[in-house]
Amino acid sequence: MSTPAIEIEDLTVAYGERPALWDIDLKVPTGVMMGLIGPNGAGKSTLIKTVMGLIKPAAGTVRIFGKPLSETGSRVAYVPQRSSVDWDFPATVMDVALMGCFGRLGWLGRPKSIDRQTAREALARVGISNLATRPVHQLSGGQQQRVFLARALVQKAELYLLDEPFQGVDAATESLILDLLRTIRSEGGTVVVVHHDLQTVADRFDQAALLKVKLLASGPVDEVMTPELLQKAYGSSGAGLVTSRDGHP
Ligand SMILES: Nc1ncnc2c1ncn2[C@@H]1O[C@H](COP(=O)(O)OP(=O)(O)OP(=O)(O)O)[C@@H](O)[C@H]1O
Numbered sequence: 001m002s003t004p005a006i007e008i009e010d011l012t013v014a015y016g017e018r019p020a021l022w023d024i025d026l027k028v029p030t031g032v033m034m035g036l037i038g039p040n041g042a043g044k045s046t047l048i049k050t051v052m053g054l055i056k057p058a059a060g061t062v063r064i065f066g067k068p069l070s071e072t073g074s075r076v077a078y079v080p081q082r083s084s085v086d087w088d089f090p091a092t093v094m095d096v097a098l099m100g101c102f103g104r105l106g107w108l109g110r111p112k113s114i115d116r117q118t119a120r121e122a123l124a125r126v127g128i129s130n131l132a133t134r135p136v137h138q139l140s141g142g143q144q145q146r147v148f149l150a151r152a153l154v155q156k157a158e159l160y161l162l163d164e165p166f167q168g169v170d171a172a173t174e175s176l177i178l179d180l181l182r183t184i185r186s187e188g189g190t191v192v193v194v195h196h197d198l199q200t201v202a203d204r205f206d207q208a209a210l211l212k213v214k215l216l217a218s219g220p221v222d223e224v225m226t227p228e229l230l231q232k233a234y235g236s237s238g239a240g241l242v243t244s245r246d247g248h249p
């Protein structure tokens with residue numbers, strides 16, 4: 001078997017005394033599109049941030065393509081949950097897209113015209129060429145989400161971690177994001193998406209991981225999105241949240 005894109009072992013993460021993630025073991029195979037599911041406060045964002053190396057675990061290990069986080073460089077791209085971004089600096093859309101080059105250039109490297117060209121192409125791919133010179137903090141939430149996607153594309157990452165990219169975006173943005181993620185997967189990329197809409201999990205993802213501080217299940221969508229497991233995660237309302245494919249609850 002090829003090396004998994006993500007391999008998490010015995011992972012525990014705590015904020016102070018309170019564990020947000022408890023003893024997680026999870027493998028994400030290369031080339032899949034995985035939905036990370038679970039109720040509010042389940043630890044989904046915490047898991048993504050820990051995989052990015054933004055939070056230090058209390059215990060356990062995370063390996064990306066078989067390597068420790070310190071060696072993964074620009075192979076991993078991150079699109080944060082929208083409400084978590086505080087834009088208190090006046091970066092333009094172009095500036096943020098160009099940040100995708102920093103892994104290759106180093107923080108002191110100056111972007112060259114080829115990098116600007118790559119950034120322009122990425123902005124075109126997400127449909128915001130016309131916003132290139134606008135300060136990001138002036139954009140709408142859906143537009144900001146596209147800026148982050150452009151940055152991830154510029155990075156030419158192999159693993160994409162997106163925290164609720166479909167939250168609060170209109171239908172056009174939603175289908176644009178979905179198309180992009182499918183293209184990334186068809187080119188061999190691995191995509192992990194925090195997702196809230198249980199109804200669309202089966203259509204959108206090959207695999208799912210169900211989280212509620214502990215990992216309740218992971219694997220092919222059919223095996224994870226069962227009434228029993230959803231009830232465990234969401235309580236008594238959970239079992240009714242997903243109707244089976246023949247339309248019966
Ligand atoms: N910086 C922090 N300091 C203290 N506690 C935190 C911090 N960030 C998250 N938590 C707590 O950790 C738990 C998991 O939070 P997390 O943001 O990972 O959940 P989530 O699954 O992403 O939820 P949501 O669906 O609401 O985005 C929650 O109980 C939350 O209150």
Ligand SMILES: [Mg+2]
Nearest residue numbers: 044045046081
């Ligand atoms: Mg979250």
